[in-house]
Amino acid sequence: MDASVIVVGAGPSGLMLAGELRLAGIDVIVLERLPGRTGESRGIGFTARTMEVFDQRGLLPRFGDLETGTFAHFGGVPLDLGVLGPGHLAARNIPQSTTETVLEAWARDLGADIRRGREFLSLKDLGDSVEVRVRGASGERVLHSRYLVGCDGGRSGVRRAAGFDFPGTAATTELLLADIRGADIEQRMISDRVSGGMVMTADLGNGIHRIIISEHGAPPRRRTEPPAFTEVADAWKRLTGGDISHAEPVWVSAFGDAARQVTEYRRGRVILAGDSAHVHLPAGGQGMNTSIQDSVNLGWKLAAVLRGTAPAELLDTYHAERHEVGRRLLLNTRAQSLLILGGDEVQPLRGILAELTAYEDVARHLAAKAGGLDIRYDVGGGGHPLLGLRMPRLELDGPVRPTSSTALLRAGRGVLLDLEDNAHLRRRAAAWSDRIDIVTARPATVPEDGPLADTGGVLLRPDGHVAWAAPGSHHDLHTALTRWFGPAR
CATH class of the missing domain: 3.40.30.120 (Glutaredoxin)
Structure with missing residues (x-):
């Protein structure tokens, strides 16, 4: 074996998994197609549960001074995490590139072997091991491991090569995203609507603003490269009347509202985590956070099986627990998609939802969902109110x-x-x-x-x-x- 575990993808889920495995003493190789981090940053914050997860591993100090608060939203309807009690904080304006930098340094400190510029090509599940063919600067090479984990994103090559079923709904619209510098942008929440679509802005600090644009009726496009910034600036002008064409684009991207989930998170020796297993509209930043938590659920179980202290059946609980979390995540984000991307026809629904959040039970339910604090696993036994829930800080x-x-x-x-x-x-x-x-x-x-x-x-x-x-x-x-x-x- 070249390693006990090979992880494909050095995003947040792959790096978190590598660190979790190394904590348990399991040798791991991480293969990443790109030669270096791009600086792209889809995720820009942590839910309250991810804050707890990072705190459990002592990682929060590595991020420096975090901008935290109790604000959250569900489809643009404001929520206050404070209704859950003290200490439930979310963090915002942390570029995903920063998260990856911190997690990579942690995984390397623990001894993870992270190899960049290695493109996954194919796999063979041999029953007791996995054969992985990769291409690097020196040509193609075959590696062997006891397990292979695909953390290679929504277009996962591992998922396709292993034949996972990936049912769901295709994208119905396209959203444009740009991080820009040098423009005076008015802060706009998702609930701020404009004629013909939706715009959202966020101040990321250091003079950079993020804008997200959705024009009603904009069809999804199969792009092979990011949209030009002129396309974003033109759409911004159509929707707001403002001119941002003079701004400097730091990063430009496009995404859709597809909602898909694999039917199984493990097939033999091949396992999926993160966006490889589920894709959805990134409402409330839940995608990256759920992906990180997938890896925290998987890491210790895979390590126990590899060490021989637990039977292979323990891995069945990874699918049982995280597939249900992913299913509820898709329901959650699809509901939010209707509220965020809908036109005037959803305004009555948004108004009713805003009224309902005045009731504490409703506010607590939605705040727990937005914060990732509502997850209860079936651990057996029953009886105690905390069974299956995450342990609150004591x-x-x-x-x-x-x-x-x-x-x-x-x-x-x-x-x-x-x-x-x-x-x-x-x-x-x-x-x-x-x-x-x-x-x-x-x-x-x-x-x-x-x-x-x-x-x-x-x-x-x-x-x-x-x-x-x-x-x-x-x-x-x-x-x-x-x-x-x-x-x-």
Whole structure:
């Protein structure tokens, strides 16, 4: 084997997966067609859940000072993440190129082998390994790995080569995007409509503004290269009457509202993550964030199977959990597409939705969806209100120093959190201590009406989701440990 895992694509999902695998000691090669980062930046922010995920791995300081807030939207209808309680922040105006720079440095620091200028050509699933043919500057070469993961975007070559079904709806319209410098642009939210279409702007800092334009009736086009900036400037003038032709284009692109998802996230030794598995209108920046979370869900499971501590069936839970997340994501973004791209006919619907968000339950539901905080996996057992959900940050008074439930996940391992200094609980988990960290700590504060009230122990998966909690779980600790971490040592 050239590596245990070959990842195709050095975007956010591929780099996040490489880092997750290296945290678990798995050797990984990342193949990227482009010789260097382009500076293109489709994603420009993190949802509240992605902020938590990065915090779990200690990555937030690498981004420097982040511009954070509680603002979100659903199809242009404003939402306040503050309704979910304190600490639920989203980050904005972080170019995707910055995210890739941070994740690549992290993955390289951990020992990932990232090879640029390598174009994926074909694959053969040999049953116990995968043969991958690539082309680089010195010609074609064949590599072998135990698993191949396609993180190569919406036009994934891995997806096509492996024969994944990719049903859904084709694009019905085209949107133009440009990051420009040297123009005085009025801030416009998605809810600000213009005659004949929709325009949106965002101040990215450093004198750069992003504009997105959708003209009603503009058909989708099969482009082989980005649109010329003159095309964007002309559309802007038609819709707003303003002239931006003098501006300097930093990046110009076009995209559509296609909505597709593969029917399976794994076929034998070939796995898909990120946009390779699902494409949709990038409403609310959910695409990049969902892709990163795909990789966090997959990484520890793939590592456990490769190390032999868990059976291959653990990988079935990657499809079961993330395919459902992707399905709901497409429903979410298609609903938002109607609100964002529709004309006057959707104004009554937008008005009703704005009225509904005045009700706290509705606001909480939509805010959790926009923030990526509504995901609950079927972990078995039932009974405790946190089972399957991500663990909310809990400040802890440890035996040595204060810590938090989030900081305990930095190593990418499972965590059994003993909140009552229960020696019997720790003994029951001792046979899994090669795979999980057993930590005794007291909560600094626990709200009496919160989900952790009267909770004596919590088992966290490496992705931060709660796999068992006591009292309340119908399954015992042994069952939960075996299901998610394999048989006892």
